[in-house]
Amino acid sequence: MSATGNGARTGTTNFFVAGVGGQGALLASDIIAEAGMEADLDVKKSEIHGMAQRAGSVFSHVRWGRNKVDAPLFSDGEADFLLSFEIVEALRWQPVLKKGGIAIVNTQKIYPVAVAIGNQSYPEDGVLEAEFAAGGQKLISLNADDIARELGNVRVANSVIVGVLSRFLDVSPSVWRDVLARRVPARALDVNLEAFYRGRELSADV
Amino acid sequence: MKQLLSGNEAVALGAYLGGAAVASAYPGTPSSEITPAFARFGGPYAEWATNEKVALEVAIGAAYEGARAFTAMKHIGLNVAADPLFSCSYTGINGGLVVVTADDVGIYSSQNEQDNRHMARAAKVPLLEPSDSQECMEFMRLAFEISERFDTPVLLRTTTRVSHSKGIVEYDPELRTPPAVNGFKIDISKFVIMPAMARKRHVFVEERTRALKEYGETSSLNRIEWGDSSIGVITSGVSYQHAKEALPDASFLKLGLSWPLPPGLVETFVKRVDKVVFVEEVDPFLESEVRLMGLDVSSHHFIGKEAFTLLGEYSAGLIRSSLAKFPELGIDCEKPTDHGTSVSLPDRPPVLCPGCSHRAVFYTLNRLKAIVYGDIGCYTLGVFPPLNATHACLCMGASITNNFGGEKAAQFGERADGRPRVSVIGDSTFLHAGIVGLINAAYNQGNTKILILDNQTTAMTGHQDHAATGKTLMGASQKPLDIARLVQACGVEDVKVLDPFDLRTFRREVKAALGRPGPSVIVATHPCVFVDPRVKGRQAICIDPEKCSDCGVCLKFGCPGVYHANGKAAIEQSVCNGCGMCVQFCPTDAAGTQKAGKGAKTLAISGGGER
Numbered sequence: 086m087s088a089t090g091n092g093a094r095t096g097t098t099n100f101f102v103a104g105v106g107g108q109g110a111l112l113a114s115d116i117i118a119e120a121g122m123e124a125d126l127d128v129k130k131s132e133i134h135g136m137a138q139r140a141g142s143v144f145s146h147v148r149w150g151r152n153k154v155d156a157p158l159f160s161d162g163e164a165d166f167l168l169s170f171e172i173v174e175a176l177r178w179q180p181v182l183k184k185g186g187i188a189i190v191n192t193q194k195i196y197p198v199a200v201a202i203g204n205q206s207y208p209e210d211g212v213l214e215a216e217f218a219a220g221g222q223k224l225i226s227l228n229a230d231d232i233a234r235e236l237g238n239v240r241v242a243n244s245v246i247v248g249v250l251s252r253f254l255d256v257s258p259s260v261w262r263d264v265l266a267r268r269v270p271a272r273a274l275d276v277n278l279e280a281f282y283r284g285r286e287l288s289a290d291v
Numbered sequence: 292m293k294q295l296l297s298g299n300e301a302v303a304l305g306a307y308l309g310g311a312a313v314a315s316a317y318p319g320t321p322s323s324e325i326t327p328a329f330a331r332f333g334g335p336y337a338e339w340a341t342n343e344k345v346a347l348e349v350a351i352g353a354a355y356e357g358a359r360a361f362t363a364m365k366h367i368g369l370n371v372a373a374d375p376l377f378s379c380s381y382t383g384i385n386g387g388l389v390v391v392t393a394d395d396v397g398i399y400s401s402q403n404e405q406d407n408r409h410m411a412r413a414a415k416v417p418l419l420e421p422s423d424s425q426e427c428m429e430f431m432r433l434a435f436e437i438s439e440r441f442d443t444p445v446l447l448r449t450t451t452r453v454s455h456s457k458g459i460v461e462y463d464p465e466l467r468t469p470p471a472v473n474g475f476k477i478d479i480s481k482f483v484i485m486p487a488m489a490r491k492r493h494v495f496v497e498e499r500t501r502a503l504k505e506y507g508e509t510s511s512l513n514r515i516e517w518g519d520s521s522i523g524v525i526t527s528g529v530s531y532q533h534a535k536e537a538l539p540d541a542s543f544l545k546l547g548l549s550w551p552l553p554p555g556l557v558e559t560f561v562k563r564v565d566k567v568v569f570v571e572e573v574d575p576f577l578e579s580e581v582r583l584m585g586l587d588v589s590s591h592h593f594i595g596k597e598a599f600t601l602l603g604e605y606s607a608g609l610i611r612s613s614l615a616k617f618p619e620l621g622i623d624c625e626k627p628t629d630h631g632t633s634v635s636l637p638d639r640p641p642v643l644c645p646g647c648s649h650r651a652v653f654y655t656l657n658r659l660k661a662i663v664y665g666d667i668g669c670y671t672l673g674v675f676p677p678l679n680a681t682h683a684c685l686c687m688g689a690s691i692t693n694n695f696g697g698e699k700a701a702q703f704g705e706r707a708d709g710r711p712r713v714s715v716i717g718d719s720t721f722l723h724a725g726i727v728g729l730i731n732a733a734y735n736q737g738n739t740k741i742l743i744l745d746n747q748t749t750a751m752t753g754h755q756d757h758a759a760t761g762k763t764l765m766g767a768s769q770k771p772l773d774i775a776r777l778v779q780a781c782g783v784e785d786v787k788v789l790d791p792f793d794l795r796t797f798r799r800e801v802k803a804a805l806g807r808p809g810p811s812v813i814v815a816t817h818p819c820v821f822v823d824p825r826v827k828g829r830q831a832i833c834i835d836p837e838k839c840s841d842c843g844v845c846l847k848f849g850c851p852g853v854y855h856a857n858g859k860a861a862i863e864q865s866v867c868n869g870c871g872m873c874v875q876f877c878p879t880d881a882a883g884t885q886k887a888g889k890g891a892k893t894l895a896i897s898g899g900g901e902r
Contacts, residue, residue: 129456156535160607179632184630201846
C-alpha cells in the first residue's frame with residue numbers, strides 16, 4: 086500500500102484554502118468545489134465554522150477526482166494547491182502543501198490582535214518567499230486586494246485568487262462562469278468575472 | 292437531481308423528502324443550519340425553540356398527533372433534552388420522530404467532546420450514523436420509517452466533520468412522502484407514563500431492542516464490503532471514510548445502524564477476518580459492544596483503543612500511523628514530506644468582532660476588577676487578553692447559578708480577594724436556561740449581580756432569532772419578549788436597561804449596582820454588528836497621526852481594527868465599522884470619523900479621556 090493511502094493512487098486533487106474570517110475564503114472554496122461537481126468529478130469539501138465570526142483563522146479542505154473521493158480531509162504534505170488570502174495564514178498552513186505543490190498567496194497583511202497590541206510580531210518581509218523556496222514549492226504571490234480595489238470592489242479579491250488557480254486546472258472557463266453566476270449576487274457578477282479573468286491572465290505569465 | 296450539500300443541509304433535505312411536518316430546534320454548533328435549511332427546502336413548519344428540551348417536546352407533541360417531526364441539536368443540547376428522550380423511548384410515538392444529535396468531535400465550538408452514541412444505548416433507542424452527505428439525506432428519510440415501524444424515537448448522530456463537510460447528493464425531488472397528520476390515538480397505557488404503565492412499557496422497550504437487532508441483520512444500513520481478509524475494519528460515521536482512504540484493500544463492516552448491533556452480521560464478519568480493527572472516534576462504543584458479545588475468538592483478534600486515541604478527530608494519516616505500531620498488520624506509515632517555517636507566527640484566535648458591544652462590557656468589568664461568571668456565547672471570548680474578564684464558564688445558564696452558589700458559600704467566610712462577582716449571560720442563553728436560575732436567586736434571597744448582554748440575536752451560532760427578537764424562523768413578526776419586565780416578574784425589582792457603548796454611564800451604573808444590597812440585573816442592550824442596520828451606513832474611524840500621543844489606550848480593549856505602527860496607533864480601514872468606542876477613549880481627540888491627514892478637524896463622538 087502506498088504511504089498516502091488511497092488518495093495518491095486514485096488521482097485525487099487536494100486544495101487547501103486559508104484566510105481570515107470575513108475575507109471570503111470559504112466562498113472561494115465553495116466555488117472550487119462546485120466547479121469540480123459541474124466538471125463531473127466527485128467532490129468533498131470540509132471546513133469548520135462556528136466560533137470564528139470575524140478576524141479569526143478560517144480554512145477549508147477541497148478534494149476532487151474522477152474516482153470516488155472518500156475522506157473529506159487530507160494530511161500534511163498532501164495538498165496540490167494552497168490558496169491563502171493572507172501572508173501569515175500562508176505560512177501557518179504551508180505544511181499541508183506537498184513538495185512541488187503550488188501556493189497562491191494574497192500578500193495582504195492583516196494584523197492579529199496579538200500583533201496589534203504588541204504581544205507578538207508579524208513576520209518580516211521576505212519570509213514568505215524564502216520559506217516556500219525552502220519547501221521546494223512554487224509560490225505565486227499577488228496583492229489581490231489591490232487588484233480588487235482597482236476594479237472597484239475589494240470584496241472580489243477571492244475571485245482574483247480563484248482566477249489564478251483556474252489556469253492550472255482542467256475545467257473550462259464556462260464552468261467557472263456558471264458557478265460564479267450561481268454563487269455571487271447578480272449585481273456583483275460582472276465585477277467578479279472581471280476579477281476572475283484578471284487573475285486567470287496573471288497566471289498565464291508564470 | 293445533483294447538489295453539493297453539507298451534511299446539515301442533506302439531513303434537512305432528507306426530512307423534507309421524508310414528509311416531516313414539524314421541526315423544532317435550539318441552535319447549537321454544529322447542528323444550527325439544519326432547521327432553517329428544512330424551511331428553505333419547503334418544510335411546512337420550522338421554529339426556533341427556547342431550548343432543546345422544549346424543542347424535543349414540541350416534536351414529540353407533533354409525533355403524538357400523528358405527524359412526522361424532528362428536532363436537531365448539538366451533542367450537549369441532548370443533555371438538556373434527555374428528560375423527554377428517555378421517557379419518549381417508553382411511550383413510543385404515533386407519527387415518525389427523529390432526534391438529530393450533532394456531536395462536536397474535535398471540540399471546535401463546545402465545552403466537551405461527549406459521545407452521544409452512549410445516549411442511544413442509555414435511552415434504548417435506535418442509532419443511525421451517516422458517513423457523508425448522501426447518507427445524511429438517505430438515513431434521515433429512512434429514520435422516519437424505522438421510527439414508525441418500531442414505535443420509537445430514532446437518534447440520528449452526525450459529527451462536526453459530517454455536518455459541515457459538503458458532498459454530492461443525488462435525489463429525485465418527485466419522490467417525496469407528503470406530510471400527513473393521522474390524529475391523536477387515545478391509549479393511556481402508552482401515552483400516560485405512570486409507574487404501572489411504565490413497567491409494562493419497559494417490557495415493550497426490551498422486546499423492541501430485540502426486534503431492532505434482527506432488523507439490523509438485513510437492513511441496507513449495515514453492510515459488509517469484502518476485501519483482503521487479513522484486516523477487517525468495523526466502523527461507522529465519518530471514520531468509515533477515513534478508514535476507506537487509509538486501508539483501501541481491507542474488508543469493512545460498515546454500520547449505519549450502530550445501536551443495537553446485529554449479532555449475526557458481526558459474528559460472520561469477525562470470524563472471517565484474521566484481525567478486527569475498530570476505527571471509531573472518541574469512545575470505544577462499537578468495540579465494547581462487540582467485545583461484550585463474547586464471540587469465540589482470542590482477545591488478540593481485536594485491535595481498538597489500544598491503538599487509537601480517545602481524543603479528537605481522525606484522519607487517514609492518523610489511522611495508518613496508529614496501526615503501524617502493530618507489525619503483524621504490515622502497515623507502513625512513511626509520511627509525505629512537508630515543510631513548515633521555523634519563524635514564530637502570531638496566533639489568530641477567534642475574537643470579538645470589530646464594533647461588538649460585548650467589548651465595552653468586558654472592558655468595564657476589567658476596570659472594576661470583577662470576577663466574572665461567564666456563560667455560553669460569543670461573550671465567552673471576554674476571557675482573552677487584553678480584556679481578561681471571564682473567570683468561569685460551565686454550561687448554559689450557569690453564570691447565574693454558579694455565582695449565586697458561591698455567594699451562599701461566602702456567607703461562611705471572608706472573600707479574601709475583595710473583588711465583586713458578576714454574572715454575564717446573553718439574551719438567548721438567558722431565555723434558554725438563565726431564567727430558572729434567576730428565579731432561584733431571587734426566591735432564595737440572593738445578592739447576585741447579573742448583566743444580561745442583549746445583542747438581539749443568537750449570535751455565536753449564526754444569528755438566529757429568539758423570543759425577544761420579534762421574528763420567527765418562518766419569517767413572521769411577533770411582539771418581542773420584554774427581558775426587563777420578565778426579570779421583574781421573576782422577582783428582581785432592581786433592573787436597568789442601558790447601552791454599554793455609553794461607557795461612562797454604563798460603568799457608573801454597574802458600580803452602583805455592585806454597591807446595592809439584593810439581586811440586581813442590568814440589561815446591556817446593543818444589537819450585534821451582524822443584525823444592526825446602522826452599521827452599514829457608518830464611516831470607519833481614522834486616527835490623526837498628528838494628534839496621536841501614542842498613549843496606547845485604544846489598544847487596550849482588543850479591537851481587531853486597531854493596531855500600532857511607526858510609533859502611533861492606526862485603524863485598519865477595511866475592518867473598522869465605526870462603532871466609536873476608541874473615539875470615546877482617545878484623550879487627545881485623535882480618533883474620529885473624518886479622513887485623517889487632510890488637516891480636517893476630527894469629529895469626536897463624545898469627549899475623550901474615559902480611563
